[in-house]
Amino acid sequence: MALDRKIAYIDLSTGKIEIKPIPIDIRRKFLGGRGLDAYLLYNHTEKGIDPLGPKNTIMVSGGLLTATLASATARTHVMAKSPLGGMVGSCNMGGFFAPELAWAGFHHLVIKGKADKPVYLWIHNGKIEIRDAKNLWGKTVTDTQWAIREELGDDDIKSLVIGPAGENLVRFANVMTGIKNSGGRTGMGAVMGSKNLKAIAARGTMDIKIAYPREALEYNKRFIDQITSAKVNQTQGTLGTPFIWGATNSWGGIRCRNFQYNQQLYCDDIEPEAIDEACTETIGPYHMTGCFGCQVHCRAKYKIPTGPYAGVYDEGPEYTSQGAFCGEPDCRSLETLLVGNHLVNQFGMDNLETGSLIAWAMELYELGILTDKETDGLDLRFGNDEALLEMVKRICFRKGWLGDTLAEGGLIASERIGKNSFDYLIQVKGVSNLHSDERATPALALNIATASRGSDHLRSRPAIDLYHLPVEVMRKIYSSPVPYDGPLSSEHTEYIGKPWQVFWHENCYMAVDCLGICKYHTTFLGATLPNFEDWSKVIYLNTGLEFTPREIWDIAERCNMIERLFNLREGLKREDPYRGDLLNHRYFDEPTRRGAPDVVGRVIDREKFRKMVDEFYEYKGLDKEGIPKPETLKRLGLDKEPSHLL
Amino acid sequence: MEPMGKVLAITPEKCTGCRLCELVCSVFHDGVSNAARSRIKVVKWESEGIYVPMSCQQCQDAPCMIVCPVKAISRDEALNRVMVNHDICIGCRSCVAVCPFGAMGFNVIDRKNFKCDLCDGDPQCVRFCEVKAVDYVDANQVSLAKKKAAAEKITAAQRQAVALASESH
Numbered sequence: 001m002a003l004d005r006k007i008a009y010i011d012l013s014t015g016k017i018e019i020k021p022i023p024i025d026i027r028r029k030f031l032g033g034r035g036l037d038a039y040l041l042y043n044h045t046e047k048g049i050d051p052l053g054p055k056n057t058i059m060v061s062g063g064l065l066t067a068t069l070a071s072a073t074a075r076t077h078v079m080a081k082s083p084l085g086g087m088v089g090s091c092n093m094g095g096f097f098a099p100e101l102a103w104a105g106f107h108h109l110v111i112k113g114k115a116d117k118p119v120y121l122w123i124h125n126g127k128i129e130i131r132d133a134k135n136l137w138g139k140t141v142t143d144t145q146w147a148i149r150e151e152l153g154d155d156d157i158k159s160l161v162i163g164p165a166g167e168n169l170v171r172f173a174n175v176m177t178g179i180k181n182s183g184g185r186t187g188m189g190a191v192m193g194s195k196n197l198k199a200i201a202a203r204g205t206m207d208i209k210i211a212y213p214r215e216a217l218e219y220n221k222r223f224i225d226q227i228t229s230a231k232v233n234q235t236q237g238t239l240g241t242p243f244i245w246g247a248t249n250s251w252g253g254i255r256c257r258n259f260q261y262n263q264q265l266y267c268d269d270i271e272p273e274a275i276d277e278a279c280t281e282t283i284g285p286y287h288m289t290g291c292f293g294c295q296v297h298c299r300a301k302y303k304i305p306t307g308p309y310a311g312v313y314d315e316g317p318e319y320t321s322q323g324a325f326c327g328e329p330d331c332r333s334l335e336t337l338l339v340g341n342h343l344v345n346q347f348g349m350d351n352l353e354t355g356s357l358i359a360w361a362m363e364l365y366e367l368g369i370l371t372d373k374e375t376d377g378l379d380l381r382f383g384n385d386e387a388l389l390e391m392v393k394r395i396c397f398r399k400g401w402l403g404d405t406l407a408e409g410g411l412i413a414s415e416r417i418g419k420n421s422f423d424y425l426i427q428v429k430g431v432s433n434l435h436s437d438e439r440a441t442p443a444l445a446l447n448i449a450t451a452s453r454g455s456d457h458l459r460s461r462p463a464i465d466l467y468h469l470p471v472e473v474m475r476k477i478y479s480s481p482v483p484y485d486g487p488l489s490s491e492h493t494e495y496i497g498k499p500w501q502v503f504w505h506e507n508c509y510m511a512v513d514c515l516g517i518c519k520y521h522t523t524f525l526g527a528t529l530p531n532f533e534d535w536s537k538v539i540y541l542n543t544g545l546e547f548t549p550r551e552i553w554d555i556a557e558r559c560n561m562i563e564r565l566f567n568l569r570e571g572l573k574r575e576d577p578y579r580g581d582l583l584n585h586r587y588f589d590e591p592t593r594r595g596a597p598d599v600v601g602r603v604i605d606r607e608k609f610r611k612m613v614d615e616f617y618e619y620k621g622l623d624k625e626g627i628p629k630p631e632t633l634k635r636l637g638l639d640k641e642p643s644h645l646l
Numbered sequence: 647m648e649p650m651g652k653v654l655a656i657t658p659e660k661c662t663g664c665r666l667c668e669l670v671c672s673v674f675h676d677g678v679s680n681a682a683r684s685r686i687k688v689v690k691w692e693s694e695g696i697y698v699p700m701s702c703q704q705c706q707d708a709p710c711m712i713v714c715p716v717k718a719i720s721r722d723e724a725l726n727r728v729m730v731n732h733d734i735c736i737g738c739r740s741c742v743a744v745c746p747f748g749a750m751g752f753n754v755i756d757r758k759n760f761k762c763d764l765c766d767g768d769p770q771c772v773r774f775c776e777v778k779a780v781d782y783v784d785a786n787q788v789s790l791a792k793k794k795a796a797a798e799k800i801t802a803a804q805r806q807a808v809a810l811a812s813e814s815h
Contacts, residue, residue, distance in 0.1 A: 067679045069669065096665070103680060142693060179692060205682035207755070213677040217670060221774065228776055289695060290664035295776040297662040301695040313694055 001209045002068055002543045003027065005107035007646065008128055010121065012195055013054060013113030017128050022107060026646055027545065029637065031552075032107055033063035034090060034513035035559030036646075037079040040110055041088070042566050043642040051083035051187075052169060052194040054114035060160065060200060061108045062098035063516020067208055068542040069220035071227055071530075072294035074098060075516045076160065076177065082186040082453065083171045084353070084409045085430025087567045087579060089191065090453045091175060091183030094291035094299075097202060098516060100158040104204025111197065120159075120199040122152065125206055133198040137167065140346040141176045148201045159201040163348025165396045166193035171409040172353035176345070180299070180315040181291070184350040185431060186453050187409070211544035219541050223530060228295050230526035236298040237288060242272035244525075245319035245327075248436060252595015253466075254327045255437045257382050258356075258363040259426050259586050262437040263594035264327045269334045275317075278334050279305045289315060296520050304338045317341040323435020324355020329362055329388050336385040340392060347396040356432035357406045357413070358391045360425055369419050376400040411578060422577075426584050429454035429572075433584075439592045440599040441465065443498035446612045450502065450581045452563040458519060460506035464527045466492050477523060478504050481532045481549035493598055495608045499615035510556035511535060558636040561620070561628060565641060574613070574626040581613060581626060651726030654762070654769060654780060655788045656699050661779035663688055663697035667771035674770045675760075683753060685762040686771050686780070699780055701771070702749035702762035704728050710741035710750055710761075726785070727764050735759065 009018040022032075030036040037059040049055040058080040065073045076098040082089030101107070105126040118133035135151070136144050141163040149157050158177065165173035166189030173189030174182045183189075192198070210216050227233055235243050248254055252263040268274055279302045290297035304312045317325075317337055325331060325340035344351045358380075364370040365380040372378075378400075380387050394403025405413045411430045414422040426433045431454025438445040443465045444457075451459035464477075474488045478501060488497040505523070508531055512522050515535060523531050532549035539545055539552075547555075564572075573580050587604045594600060614624065621632030633639040668684035676683050686701040704727045705711075711719040711728060718734035719741060721727070730741075735758070741750045742759060751760045762769075764782070772782040 067669070069673060069679070072664075099679075099681075103682075146693070179695075205680060205754075207676070207678035207680045207683070209678050210673050213673050217673055217770065220670075224774065224776070286659050287695075288662055289697075290662040292664060293666040293669055294664050295666065295774075297664065297777070315695070 002064060002066070002102070003545070005062075005102055005208075006105055006126075007108040007110065008106055009110045009112070010128065010130070011113045012111065012115040012119065012130070012197060015130055017130075019128070020646075022646070027064065029555065030559055031064045031514035031555055033061050033075070033516050034077045034079065034092065035510060035555065035562075036108060036514070037061050037077055037090075038088070038559050038562040038566065040108070040646065041079050041081070042562050043644050043646070044110060044112070045081055047569050049081060051081040051086065051089065052190060054112075054195070056081050056191055056194070058111045058188065058191050058195065059108065060101075060111065062102050063514055064107075065538065065542055066107070066516040067099035067102045067292070068210060069216040070515065070517055070535075070538040070542060071220065071223045071521045072291060072296070072518045073516050074292035074294060075513070075518055076101070076183065077513060077516075078160075078175050078183045078188045080188060080191045081570070082430070083169075083190045083194075084185075084187045085411065085454045085579065086570055087429045087454060087572065088452045088563045089186035089188055091185055091188045092458070092513060093175070093177060093181045093183040094294075094518060095158070095178040095181030096292050097158045097160050097177040099292045100202040100204055102204070102208060103206055104202045105206050109200070111195065114194065115196040118196050118198050120148065120197065120201060123200065123202045123204075125204055136198045138164065140164065141348045142179060142346065144199055145177075148199060152201065154203055157201050157203045159199050161199040161348070162189040162192045163346060165347045165349035166190055167198075168396065168398050168407070169193050170349055170396060170398070170407040171412075172350040174348045174350055176348045180345045182345070182350070184352065185456060187350075189348050210542055212541045216538070216541040219537060223534065223538065224295050227521050227529060230528055232526045233296045233520060236520065237296050239272040239276070240288065240298050240300040240316070241319040242275065242300075242317065242322055245322040246271050249327070252440065252592060252599040253436050254323065255359075255426070255433070255435050256327050257330050258328060258359040258424065259437070259584070259590070260363070261594055262439065262592040262599070264330060264332075267326060267332045269332055270322055270326045270337050275302070275334060279303060279338075291518065294518065296518075298520060302338060304335065304342065307335045307339065309339050309342060312342060314338070314342045314345055316345070318351075320435065321351045324351040325388065327435050328355045328359035330382040331385045331388055332383075333385050336389060340389060343389065343392050343396075347392075349392075349396055352434055353409070353432050354392055354395060355435065356426065357395070357410060358388060360410065360432075361391070361402060361406060363424050364417065364421055367424075369421050370402070370417065374402050374417070376402065378402075423585065426586070427455055428583065429579050431455045437592065439587055439604055440595065440602040441492050442495045442604060442609065442612065443492070443501055445583060445587060445604050445609065446498055446502050446616060447505070449583050450613065450616060452560065452567060459509055460502045461524075462498070462501040462505045463525050464523065465498070465501060467527065468492065469527055473527065477527065481553050493602065495605070495612055499612050500619060502616055503619040506560055507553055507556035508532070510559050511552050514555065514559060515539070554636070558638060561632070561636050561638055562641070564620070564622075564628065565638065568627060572626065583609075651723070651785055652782050653704065653726060653785045653788065654701055654764070654772070655783045656701070657779050657781070658696070658698040660777045661688065661697040661699055662777055663690055666774050667699060667780055670770040670774045674765060683760070685749075685751065685760060699771075700747060700749065701780075702728065703747055704762075704764070709744045709746065713740045713744045715740065725764055725767055728761070729763060730759060730761060732758060
C-alpha cells in the first residue's frame with residue numbers, strides 16, 4: 001500500500017535513525033510530497049537558523065501516488081530552509097529516484113545535523129545505513145552515481161547526489177539524479193553539502209499494493225490518452241522544452257542582456273529544429289527519453305557535435321538552459337548552449353541561477369560597476385561565449401573574486417559588489433528570475449512576485465493565459481472545484497481576473513507536488529489536461545483513500561499557507577525588495593523594447609500590480625500586509641502550528 | 647500464408663526508458679506496483695542513452711521447457727507462448743539458469759518463477775507503450791518490416807552510387 005510507506009528521521013550528527021509510520025490523519029491533512037514536507041519544515045526548523053548550519057533540516061520525499069498508476073508519478077521533492085534567499089527552499093525533479101525510494105519502503109526522509117566526514121545514505125528494503133563517502137567526494141554528478149552502483153554491486157540503484165557545486169556550498173547548487181534530472185533553484189545541493197551528505201542511494205523490491213488494480217489500469221490508460229492527445233505534449237515529446245523557448249522568444253517574452261531586451265535576435269542556431277539538424281543524435285522522434293512511467297518523454301538526448309567536448313553525451317538542453325546560456329548573456333552558439341548545459345549538469349548547479357547571475361554581472365561590467373579587477377581580467381561583455389563558460393566553472397569552484405562572489409547568490413553578491421548593483425539584479429526573494437520577461441503579462445508577473453520559493457514559474461504560473469482562450473473555456477477551468485464568478489479576461493496584457501487565476505494555479509500545482517505527479521500532466525501548458533476531478537479518482541483507485549476534488553483543493557491551500565507561514569517567520573514583508581512579494585523596479589520603469597505589437601512598449605503598472613496583490617491576498621485569506629487572518633488559519637486547521645504531530 | 651501467431655516485437659531505438667511497461671506488468675499480474683515483479687525489464691546504459699526492453703521470446707525450442715525436470719513448462723500454440731504450470735513446478739530454478747535472455751524470473755517473495763504470458767493475448771506493456779517500442783504483431787510482419795528497412799538502405803546506397811558515378815563524368 002502507498003499508505004504503508006514510512007517516514008525516517010536521520011540525525012547525521014549522532015547517527016541515530018528512527019523509522020515511523022505516516023498516520024492517515026496526516027495524509028488527510030497534507031497528502032504527502034511537497035505539502036507534507038512543508039509541514040515538516042515548519043515543525044523541524046527553528047526561526048532564523050543558518051541554512052548552511054547543522055540546525056537546518058532537509059526533507060526528501062516522493063508523493064502520495066509515487067510509483068502508482070496516475071500517468072507519471074516520478075517526482076522527487078527536496079525541501080529545507082533556502083541558503084539562496086533564506087525563505088522556503090524547495091526543489092522538485094523527475095527521473096527514477098522517488099519510485100525506487102517508495103519500493104524501498106519510504107515516502108519521507110527528515111535529515112538533521114551534520115556528519116563529521118563525507119557520508120551517503122543507503123536505503124534498501126526498509127533499512128537505512130549511513131556509509132562512508134570518502135571515495136565519492138569530489139566526483140561529478142554521474143560519476144558519483146556510477147561509483148555507488150559499483151561499490152554496492154547493483155546497477156538498479158537510483159541515487160540522489162550533489163556534484164562539486166554542492167560540495168563547494170554554491171548557494172544555488174542542485175540535488176541531481178540520473179544524467180540531468182535536477183532539483184534546482186534554491187540551493188538544496190548546498191544544504192546537502194553543508195551536512196557532508198554526498199548522496200542518498202535507494203533500491204527496493206517491496207510491493208506497493210494497488211487498491212483497485214484493474215480499475216486503476218483502465219483509468220490510467222484513459223488518463224494517458226488524455227495527456228498525450230494534447231498538442232503541447234506531442235510537441236514536447238518531439239522537440240522537448242526548447243519549443244517553448246522558441247515560441248516565447250518570437251513574441252518577446254525572453255529576457256536578453258540581463259533585462260535590457262525582451263527578445264533575442266539572430267538566434268536561429270539554438271532553435272530546437274536547428275539543434276536537431278546540428279547534432280546527429282539529438283531531439284526528434286527517436287531521441288527523446290522519459291521519466292518514470294511518462295508518455296510525454298520531453299527530455300532530449302544529445303551528443304555535443306563540435307569543439308573540445310565533441311562526442312560527449314548529455315540530456316536536454318531544456319528551455320531554461322537556452323535562457324541561461326543564450327538569451328540572457330546574448331550568446332548565440334549552439335556549442336555554448338550544449339556545453340554550458342553539460343557543465344551545470346555535471347557540477348550539479350542551477351542553470352537558471354547561473355545564467356541569470358552571469359548576465360547580471362555582464363551588465364554590471366558593461367556599466368563599469370564591475371571592472372577587470374573584479375573579473376580577474378575576464379572580458380565579461382555580453383555575447384562573449386568563452387567568458388560565459390569560464391564563469392560557469394569559476395562559480396562552481398569559487399575561483400577568483402567574482403566566481404566566489406556570484407557563488408553566494410545575488411543578494412550577498414550585490415552587497416559585496418556594492419554601488420547600485422542591486423538595482424540591476426532581477427530577482428524575487430533572493431532567487432533570480434527565470435529567463436522570461438513578464439512585463440507584457442501581468443498574470444505571470446504576479447506569479448513570480450508571490451511564488452513561495454522566490455521568483456519561479458512552477459509555483460503558480462497561469463501559462464495558459466498566453467493562449468487567449470475564450471472566456472467560457474477559462475470559466476470552466478477556473479470555476480472548479482470552487483465556484484468563481486468574478487471577472488476573467490482572455491487578454492494576456494490585462495490585469496483583471498488574473499489574481500484568481502494565479503491563486504487557482506497555486507493550488508493546482510501544490511496538489512500535483514503533493515501527489516508526486518509532473519506538471520506537464522495538469523493544467524500548466526495544456527488547457528485540456530487533468531486536475532482536481534481526476535486526482536480524486538486516481539487517489540481512490542490507487543490507495544483506496546476518498547477525497548472530493550474540493551477536499552484536495554483545501555489540502556493544497558493548507559500546504560501553501562504553511563509555506564507562507566514559514567516565509568513570514570523568516571521575515572517576509574510585502575514590499576521588501578529583498579524578501580517580499582515584489583518585482584525589481586525595472587518591471588515598472590523600463591518599457592519593453594522588442595516583440596509583437598501588443599508586447600512592445602509595455603511596463604507593469606505599479607498601481608494595478610498593487611491591486612492584483614491585494615486581490616490575491618484576499619483569495620488566500622491574508623490581510624493587506626500579507627499575513628494570514630486568524631479566521632483563515634482556523635479554517636485551514638493551522639491555528640496551532642507548529643503542532644509537532646510528525 | 648498461414649498466420650504464424652503474434653509475437654512481442656521490440657524496437658529498442660524507440661524506447662524512451664520510462665519503464666511504464668514494468669509498472670503495468672506488475673499491477674496486471676500481481677495487483678501491486680513493483681518493478682521486481684515485472685515480466686519485462688528495460689535494460690539501460692544511461693550514460694549513452696541506450697534502453698533495451700527485454701522479455702520472453704516465447705522460443706519454439708525453449709531451453710526452459712527442455713531443461714525442466716518435471717515437464718512443468720509447455721508451449722501454448724494457440725497464443726504462441728511458453729507457459730509454466732505452477733501445480734507441477736518444483737521451484738528448482740533450472741529454467742531461470744538456462745534462459746539465454748534472462749527472461750525467466752524468480753520471485754523471492756512468493757518463491758515462484760515467473761515469465762511473460764502475453765497477458766492472454768492483450769499484452770499490457772504494448773497497450774501502454776505510446777511510442778510502440780514494444781508491439782504485438784504477427785510474426786511474419788516483424789521480418790517484413792525489417793526487410794523493408796534494409797531494402798530502403800540499399801536503395802539509398804544505390805541512388806548515392808549512381809549520383810557519384812554521374813558526378814565523376
